[in-house]
Amino acid sequence: MRRPRSLLGANPPATVGVLVIAAATLVLPQVLSAPNLITYVTIGLATIVVAGLSLLMGFAGQVSLGQGAFYGFGAYSAAILAIHGWPPIIALVAAVVMTAAVAAAVGALLLRLEGHALAFGTLALQLIFLSVLSQTPSFSGGAIGLTNIPALTLGPIAISGYRSYAYFVWIVAAAVLLVSRNITRSRPGRGLRAMATSPSAASAAGVGVVSYKLRDFALSAAYAGLAGAIYAFFLAYISPDAFSVMLSIEFVIMVVVGGLGTVSGAFVGAAVVTIVAQVLTSLGTGPSLPAQLPNVLSEGVYALILITLLRLMPDGVVGLASRLTKRLVRAKLERRATLRPAAGTVTGPVLAPATVETDGAHAARADGDTVPSRGGRAGGAT
Amino acid sequence: MLQLERLVKTFGVVRAVDGVSLSVDAGELRGLIGPNGAGKSTLFSLVAGHLRPEAGSINFEGRRIERLRPAARARLGIAITFQTVHLFRGMTTLENVMVGAHSWTNHEFVEAALRLPRHFREEPKIRERARGAVARTGLEPWADVPAESLPLGRQRALQIARALCGNPKLLLLDEPAAGLRGEERRELSELLARLCEEGFTMLLVEHDIGFVSRVAHRITVLDMGRVIAEGSPAEVRASEAVIVAYLGSVPADDGATSR
Structure with missing residues (x-):
């Protein structure tokens, strides 16, 4: 089943899409104003976190309300190491490794829980993280936070200023999305996807479900830790306020908006929610308005988004788009199939030559059945 | 045995x-x-x-x-098929069958993420074995359609193909x-x-x-x-x-x- 290779690779629309996005990421930092550049960097950081959380929610089928804690853990680890004289880039890498290690250790216990219990367990993790911060002022700066975080340098290149961060963050985000894509399209990725709909069949096929869940959890934490570490260098100042429970909830909403388990969904979700949050903040901030208004407003709107999405498009914006394209393609195929008898299109003798006729009938049935049957047939899985 | x-x-x-x-x-x-x-x-x-x-x-x-x-x-x-069909929804028939190869392959997250050599050694073998199992169970015409859209008889065949892909x-x-x-x-x-x-x-x-x-x-x-x-x-x-x-x-x- 080898497809002919064109200049644009195996999948021309995807290649064009990647080229357009690459061009946009090259040009945008040059044209955006300073406040917009901050938003742009924020979206990039959120994309990294959401890509990881999406691997966890979409594949292991687990919700983490503690991603903000891993984000914060990465930020604090990088900041503390860099302040203590570690070369910033080493501090950044160490922060990612430490976050993954902590997640693996905590996950070994926490992942005995499932569903809502796990969500609350991770939420507890976030609260513990925040209270540890407030109890260790000498180390973490307490409520005041850490200042004087050194600038990030990559050998001779110093990354400073919004514009260079705009490039740096998106290079990292692209690398992270590539890693996600590589994982989903390979043995471990298939194992994860299998686990999401039928853990018992996955384990019977040889997928070590427990260890896969743990690795997935650690990986998603590593993504969050990476984004957090970059965030610390970007702002050069971090405090506990930046890692509130609300941040974790925002990440979950981004995943839901973008669509579970899709690589492009991470970016869409991060972008949409970040921009909505900015708009709400600017709407809610004014000379005569109460100071809490932006928070109240965004909480209300998040709740509304979450409920609406889960009711109307459970697989997110990207899922909705791909469902629509699939429906169009299928309509086209069906129109073609009606012009030709189905039995003739079935390839090869199946179990016995005499069965080809029946198989043709099945093929037609299978086509007709694809639209509504989301696991509806045969009792489905689990 | x-x-x-x-x-x-x-x-x-x-x-x-x-x-x-x-x-x-x-x-x-x-x-x-x-x-x-x-x-x-x-x-x-x-x-x-x-x-x-x-x-x-x-x-x-x-x-x-x-x-x-x-x-x-x-x-x-040891490979099994279930009484109530257990499919991996959202994956094609071929992908479902490929999951069966977990039992005799080893490349892990890091190797897949960074596309290390073992990934390239194992992936073609997995695909080849899965295609073989799909052919033996008469599922070739459905290889690239979502598994949940198959008729029941084919879903049962898919479970057998997945088991066979495990080289049991x-x-x-x-x-x-x-x-x-x-x-x-x-x-x-x-x-x-x-x-x-x-x-x-x-x-x-x-x-x-x-x-x-x-x-x-x-x-x-x-x-x-x-x-x-x-x-x-x-x-x-x-x-x-x-x-x-x-x-x-x-x-x-x-x-x-x-x-």
Whole structure:
């Protein structure tokens, strides 16, 4: 089943899409104003976190309300190491490794829980993280936070200023999305996807479900830790306020908006929610308005988004788009199939030559059945 | 190849499996039948690893496996198909089958993420083996469609393809014919016969005595968690204990009357 290779690779629309996005990421930092550049960097950081959380929610089928804690853990680890004289880039890498290690250790216990219990367990993790911060002022700066975080340098290149961060963050985000894509399209990725709909069949096929869940959890934490570490260098100042429970909830909403388990969904979700949050903040901030208004407003709107999405498009914006394209393609195929008898299109003798006729009938049935049957047939899985 | 010795599994006060011993030779297609509630499915789950016995042992190729997780048993060469079809939704038929290759491949997250050599060594083998399994089970026309859109008979074939992709030595089939119509049933028994010729060892749990009689070499009959008969299909069907326990008053003339 080898497809002919064109200049644009195996999948021309995807290649064009990647080229357009690459061009946009090259040009945008040059044209955006300073406040917009901050938003742009924020979206990039959120994309990294959401890509990881999406691997966890979409594949292991687990919700983490503690991603903000891993984000914060990465930020604090990088900041503390860099302040203590570690070369910033080493501090950044160490922060990612430490976050993954902590997640693996905590996950070994926490992942005995499932569903809502796990969500609350991770939420507890976030609260513990925040209270540890407030109890260790000498180390973490307490409520005041850490200042004087050194600038990030990559050998001779110093990354400073919004514009260079705009490039740096998106290079990292692209690398992270590539890693996600590589994982989903390979043995471990298939194992994860299998686990999401039928853990018992996955384990019977040889997928070590427990260890896969743990690795997935650690990986998603590593993504969050990476984004957090970059965030610390970007702002050069971090405090506990930046890692509130609300941040974790925002990440979950981004995943839901973008669509579970899709690589492009991470970016869409991060972008949409970040921009909505900015708009709400600017709407809610004014000379005569109460100071809490932006928070109240965004909480209300998040709740509304979450409920609406889960009711109307459970697989997110990207899922909705791909469902629509699939429906169009299928309509086209069906129109073609009606012009030709189905039995003739079935390839090869199946179990016995005499069965080809029946198989043709099945093929037609299978086509007709694809639209509504989301696991509806045969009792489905689990 | 597979020896069960005095296996016991209780649920509350019910002894679902009550001291079952049974031995399956390499290359054998063994049928396991019994009326509803006889303990067939429990016994199946004990061998597959989804349940653990309270007493007794399971030996597979000379190794004690009764405490191993299902994934570890898969790695030893035991593959299963489920009574209620378990598909991986959102994945194509071919991808579903490829998952079966987990038991004999090893590349992990880091190797996949960074596209290290072992990923490139294993992926083509997985794909090739999966395509082979898809072809053997007659699923080629459906290879690239979402698995959940297949008709029931094909979904059952997919479960077998997924099991075959695991390169198993022992195939455990839990009521693979349930819900299939005449034609699909015949295709399934032909497939099982062919796998048998290729040397696969199979344990076939079935409710339908007619179907088992056509394909199995030997049949073990369970009732109330105990083995009440064992022998060739003809011997088993002639056994008075079996007729009383399993068929009640229905005469055992041929498969057509059993369903």
